[in-house]
Amino acid sequence: MQQYFQPEIETASRDEIVRIQNVKIVKQVRHVYDNVAYYRKLMDDKGITPEDIKSIDDIQKLPFLKKDDLRECYPYGLLATDLSNCVRIHSTSGTTGKRVVAFYTQHDIDLWEECCARAIVAAGGSKEDVVQVCYGYGLFTGGSGLHGGSHKVGCLTLPMSSGNTDRQIQFMMDLNSTILCCTPSYAAFIAESLKERGYGPGDNKLKAGIFGAEPWTEEMRTQIQDGLGIKAYDIYGLTETSGPGVAFECSEQTGMHINEDHFYAEIIDPETGEVLPEGEKGELVFTALDKEAFPLLRYRTRDICILTRGKCSCGRTHVKMCKPMGRSDDMxxxxxxxxxxxxxxxxxxxxxxxxxxxxxxxxxxxxxxxxxxxxxxxxxxxxxxxxxxxxxxxxxxxxxxxxxxxxxxxxxxxxxxxxxxxxxxxxxxxxxxx
Amino acid sequence: MAVKQLSIFIENKHGRLSEAIKRISESDVNIRALSIGDSSDYGIVRMIVSDLDKARKLLGEDILSKVTSVVAVKMDDKGGALYRILRVLEEAEINLKYTYAFTSNKQFGAYVVLRVDDVEATEKLLNEKGFMLASDEEISS
The missing domain is CATH 3.30.300.30 (ANL, C-terminal domain)
Structure with missing residues (x-):
């Protein structure tokens, strides 16, 4: 069975990952500085020029972007390429204020879908699988992200979108879905609904679920796993960085591997902005290393998290993030x-x-x-x-x-x-x- | 011998009790006795009904209900009758969780319902002391 979607990247040596990051960050900072007036001003105000960024370690010199910056720049202020090069827009739900709109070139879509494909393969997916995607389709990134990833792996994709639980269950049973993708709370609801209809955990063909887009606990994982008779994997992402697939869980289920060749992660002290050493708890910050249209540098996610670089039994070498321990905005x-x-x-x-x-x-x-x-x-x-x-x-x-x-x-x-x-x-x- | 009581969980919100009773009433099920224990958030309605299975079905799945075994003792509708029963329980140190009584047009004037931990032992004791216990059939019809 296929173990990795892109083994040469997912199991690359630490030196190789750093080499990739060094090359990409230099190019990316130049790209943003030349094309995004808003960020250029932030850099100028700090007295930083693209020439100051020679390797990934220099990233700490760059200014942060916050959610407020994104609101201020709505809608085109952080766009780094001509609109004619863009092929898609996604948007946040806007539950915490004004919506954020994100732009994608075809290159951006491809790298995002590849990240989702890595997640599906890590959950045991292959072209033999039937992937039922019941994340919402539309402006929300959940549906299209996993949908695209499922295509890249070659799975038979069921684009259910969210809702209509009767139909979800009917298709799940009739069409033998093997991998379920949705929010964890909806997975729990599907499990509850199956039980109500008299189905036990062994009556479906599901073997795995990829659940994300909202915080969930280990206890909830156990409940979903027992209720559906599957392994439940976490997936992480946000519209600002592309969508789900920025990080994903492997068979070890002890944290999510961040796709470090595309997204560079830092943990900072949310008060001082100081970068914290590996293993310390703080706010998660992401830099998109090679996105073209909406390349955020040092974006503060508000997610409280820990990064670890221990050896993983799955063979992947990319850094792991723990389940976010809450967001500062739902705290x-x-x-x-x-x-x-x-x-x-x-x-x-x-x-x-x-x-x-x-x-x-x-x-x-x-x-x-x-x-x-x-x-x-x-x-x-x-x-x-x-x-x-x-x-x-x-x-x-x-x-x-x-x-x-x-x-x-x-x-x-x-x-x-x-x-x-x-x-x-x-x-x-x-x-x-x- | 124990009698089956229907208990339902009712949120302390406008119209909830009336909705539950309405559902039962849309049939020939008769409510023989009713008592409510309540907190600020909810009430627990305990009932003796003429057809328990039918009543539960009528309540539906969205109204939480359960069946509990209770002891129902026949007594005269006269002063001191309830105390004679309670004194027996007290002497035997049987803890009452709750109790309610209702009168009847039958040969015996009234019934008292006793909710205890050990239904069997309580019934045995009351039998020995010469009290008459009611069965499901007679109390619910």
Whole structure:
């Protein structure tokens, strides 16, 4: 079986990877400086010229780009080539403000799809596989990224897009899908729906799933793997850097290999901007080394993460990033304590609850309140109110241990929390802080 | 001998109880007794109904329900009747989780429903002390 999509790159020696990066960064900085007035000004303000960048180590001299810069440059301000050279646009969901639009040349699409192809092969995919893509198609990068990657591998591709779970299940069963690509919350929902229709984990032909576009926990991985009878692999990416496939998991399932020949990763202290050594936790920063149309240099992702370069049993040599430990923009500060929704999910799954929950934050009498609606499963329901109250107390206590603050737990009937077909909305913050 | 009780989980929101009862009422299922335990977020409605399986089916999957075994004791509809039963439980140190009573037009004037951990032992004790236990058939019809 094919083990790598591009073995010569994916298993290249460290020296070879650095050599590739050295060549590409010099060329890329020149390209951006010559074509993007906005970034040229940032470099000029710092007194940096393209000649100062002689190798990948010099990258630390370059200014950062932040989400605010992208908003300011909307729509064409960071475009680095003539529009006539571009063949596609994708856009972020805009949930945290103004949309970001990203441009692609055919070269950019090809390298992105190759990255997705690497992810599919790493998940055990080959031309014998049937890949069911139920990420949304359209402006969102999820659908087209995995779709293109699936084509590159030569898999039979089912372009389902998101939603219509009945049809997803019918095609999955009738057309023998072997690899499922969607958000983890939708994968969990499909597993739940299969169970409801009387299918066990062994009744489908699925062997693997490639899940991303939202944060998920190890506990959720276990639940999806058991529910669908598959191996569940994480995939990472963002519209700003191209889309899914910037990094992907291999058979070891202990972090995602970053496609370092295209995307250079750094971890920085989010306060000072200082680059942190390998193994330290900080904000993930990406530089697109050879994208043409929308080549962001030192883009701050807001994802909190750790990079490691240990030897991987899969044979790949590219650096690994851990699952993002939350994004600084979905991090909630409640009564001064940093709270990530992923921590709440971990506690729920550990305590035997479903991953269906909704977090409400509010401010009453100048004090933050944290309320969590949690779905009750039929076997947890007791006719005795004291038993139920004990359950709530026990859950609230585990939450307090994990989060450092105590939430109020509200048990709600099964299936009352809205299921998501794309990115799940887990947090409603009603505080008027701005 | 134990009697089957239907318990349902109702969110403490406008119209939820009425919706559940409406579903049961759209048939010939009779609610013989009803009691509610509640917190600020939800209530647990306990019922003795004439046709338990039918009632659960009518409630559907989106209303959480379960069946619990409880002890139903017949008693006179007279002062002191309930206390005589409770005293027996107290002396035997049997913990009551909750209880409710209802009157009947049958030969016995009233029933008391007792929710205990060990239904069998409680029934045995009450039998020995000369109390009459109700069966599913008579209490639900």
């Amino acid at each position: 909630l500060i409640i009564r001064g304590v940093n709270v990530f929704p992923s921590q709440i999910e971990t506690v729920l799954l550990n305590e035997g609850y479903t991953p269906n929950y909704m977090i409400y934050v509010d401010r009453k009498n100048n004090t933050d309140t944290l309320d969590i609606d949690v779905e009750l499963s039929p076997d947890q329901f007791s006719d005795n109110i004291a038993d139920m109250q004990d359950m709530e107390k026990k859950l609230a206590a585990s939450m307090r241990t994990m989060l450092g603050i105590g939430p109020k737990i509200h048990l709600v009937p099964p299936k009352t929390i809205q299921r998501s077909e794309g990115k799940a909305v887990r947090v409603i913050d009603n505080r008027k802080l701005h």
